[in-house]
Amino acid sequence: MTERLKNINVFRSERNPIINPDDVIPSRHDFKVVGVFNCGVTRFDGEILLLMRVAEKPFNNDKKIEIVPLLDPEAGKISVKKFNKDDSSFVISDPRFIRTTSGWYLTTISHLRIARSKNGIDFIVDEEPAMSPENKYERFGMEDPRITQINGIYYISYCAVSDLNGITTCLASTTDFIEFTRYGVIFLPDNKDVAIFPEKINGKYYALSRPISTGCEARDMWISESPDFICWGNHMKLMGTRKQYWDEGSIGAGAIPFRIKEGWLEIYHGSSKINRYCLGAVLLDAGEPWKVVARTKEPIIEPEMDYEKNGFFGNVIFTCGSLYEEDKVKIYYGAADTCIAYAEIDLDDILYRLD
C-alpha cells in the first residue's frame, strides 16, 4: 500500500455478501447453486434490480467422477456428461474448467436470474431464471450480464460460452424484465466484457469490449461504434494491460460507463499474472470516448475481505454494474466467483486517484 492509497475510502456494506448461493433456488432439483455473482444493475419500477449470473452444477457424491452440465441445443435441455477423474487425459487446471482429449468443458453452467430490492441491500431473488441457455452459442452457459437503459429499453449484453463456438458476446433486450428478446451474437469469439454506453455520442452508439488475441497474447480493451446495437465496427484499441501493475494480466470493462462532468467514467477490472482481480477506473473523453484522459495507477478496490479472498475462485472482485447517484459510485460486484457484495466509493475519491 502506498501513501496515496490511504486517500480512498471504500464503504463495503456490513451486510456483505448481500446475496449468497444459499439465497438462490436451483433451476433443477438435481442441481446445486455454487455461485451467484457477476450482475448487471439498473433502477426499474421503483426498485433496484440485479440481473445475476447463477452458476450451477449437478449433485455428485462420487469423488471419482466429475459431472459436467451442458445444453443439448437440439433437445433444448441441459444434459450431463460424466468423466472418470482417473483418466490420464483428464486435466482440471482450475476449478472452472476441465480439459480432456475429447475437448474442454466448464464445471458449471450459468443462467441469468433477477433479484429485486427497495433499498439496494436487501434483495429478493426470483424463484425462476430470467434467461436460460437455449442455443448452440450458449451450450456452456450465459455469463456476466450488463444492462444499458436507453429510451426505456434495457439492452443486455452477456457472454455466451460453448465448446464449438468459443466465447462470444450476445445481445438481448427487455422493457419489463419478464419478456426478453434475443438478437444473437454481437461480438465474435473470443470476446467478452462488453459494456454499451447509455447514450449516443455524435449520433452513434459505443461499446467497450475485450477481444482475446492469441497471436499477441493480448487481453486489452477496445471501443466500437454501432448504428443499431446489432452491428459494431470502427473498432479502436482503447487501452492495454500494464506491465508490473495490478492489471498486467488482463483487463476488461466492468460497469456501464457513466457520464460525469469530466467525461465518461468507466469502472473496469484488471487481473494480475496470478489471476487476482481488482477494480480500477478510467476516464474517457466526453465527445471522443476512444481517447483515454486518465487512469488509476492503483486499484480502487481489491480483494481484502474473507468473502473476496475465498470461494469458488478466490481473490476476485469483478463488476458488471454500478449506479452513480448522490456523487457516489455504488458498485455491485461478484466476490470470489461465489457471491454478490456491495460497496460505495465517493466519486471525488476516484477522481483524485486518476492519473
Added chain:
Amino acid sequence: MTERLKNINVFRSERNPIINPDDVIPSRHDFKVVGVFNCGVTRFDGEILLLMRVAEKPFNNDKKIEIVPLLDPEAGKISVKKFNKDDSSFVISDPRFIRTTSGWYLTTISHLRIARSKNGIDFIVDEEPAMSPENKYERFGMEDPRITQINGIYYISYCAVSDLNGITTCLASTTDFIEFTRYGVIFLPDNKDVAIFPEKINGKYYALSRPISTGCEARDMWISESPDFICWGNHMKLMGTRKQYWDEGSIGAGAIPFRIKEGWLEIYHGSSKINRYCLGAVLLDAGEPWKVVARTKEPIIEPEMDYEKNGFFGNVIFTCGSLYEEDKVKIYYGAADTCIAYAEIDLDDILYRLD
C-alpha cells in the same frame, strides 16, 4: 486420390507462376521482395487487375543476425530491428515468425501492390505500392487483400497485423485504384480471411470471416451482416474444420463468393494439421447465405507443382480472388507464399464435387 477426384480437371496456366518476386521492384533499395502472392482480383477499366500482397525483408548478409522490418507508426516509416540468433530466447518456429523474450515479430513486412493485364496471364506490376502500412494496426504489414465491387465502388478488406493489436481485418475503398480511403478496423482481433459478398441480400451486406478462438482452438468460418460495410453483427457460425479431412487444421474464406443458379459459391481454403493448404468449395443458400447447402469432401486443387510445394512457406495454395466467367472459375492464387499462379476449373466440375 479417390476415383472421384479424377473427374475434376484443373487447367493450370503453362506460364505459371504468372508473377514472381523478381517481377516486383522493392519499395526500398535496401529491401528485397521475398514473396508476391495472395491477391484480390477484379476487372477494371478494360483490364484484369490484381491487388497483391508483396512481402519484403531487409537485405542481410550476416547469418548470425535476423533483421526484422516493422512500421514506426509515429514516425510514419518502416524501421528495422536486429536480433542475435545466438540469443537463447530467440525462436524461429517457421520462416514466417520469430519469437523472443521481447515479443513476437514477422520476418517480412507486406504492402499491397497492383498488377494489370489485358489477357489475365501477362501482367505488368506497378512500380510503387498501392497501399503501404501507415498506422498502429499495420505495424507488421498489410496482407491478403480481397476486392468486392458494388455500384462502382471497390471495397478492399485486408489483414492488418501488429504486435500490440493482433491480427485484425481493415477496410478500404477506391473507385480508381489510385486513391484509397481507409475505414479502420472492421473485425476485431484475431480475425482474418474476410470476404464481402458482392451484393445485398435481403437488404443487408454479408461477409465471411475467420475469427480465432483460443478457448476452443477453433479456426472456423462465420458469416456476419452489415448495413454499411463498417459495422458488422448478427454473427453466425457458418462451418467448421472437419476432423480427418484435408481441412481439419483451419479454414477461411478464399475468393469473394459469386452467385450461381444454385446459390452462392465460395472457394475457400483449408489446411491440414501440418499446414498443407488446399482449396475447396462450399455452396451457400441464395437467400439465406448462413445456410450451407453443400461442401466438397476433397480439395478442388491442391499443391502438386514444384512452385506450389516449394517456396518461402511450401505446400500452400491460397486464394483471395477469382473471376467467374464463361462457366469457368478463374482462380488467382498464392503458391507457397512466394508467387502467383493461375488455374481454371469448369463450374460443372466443382458442382459435381459438392456433397
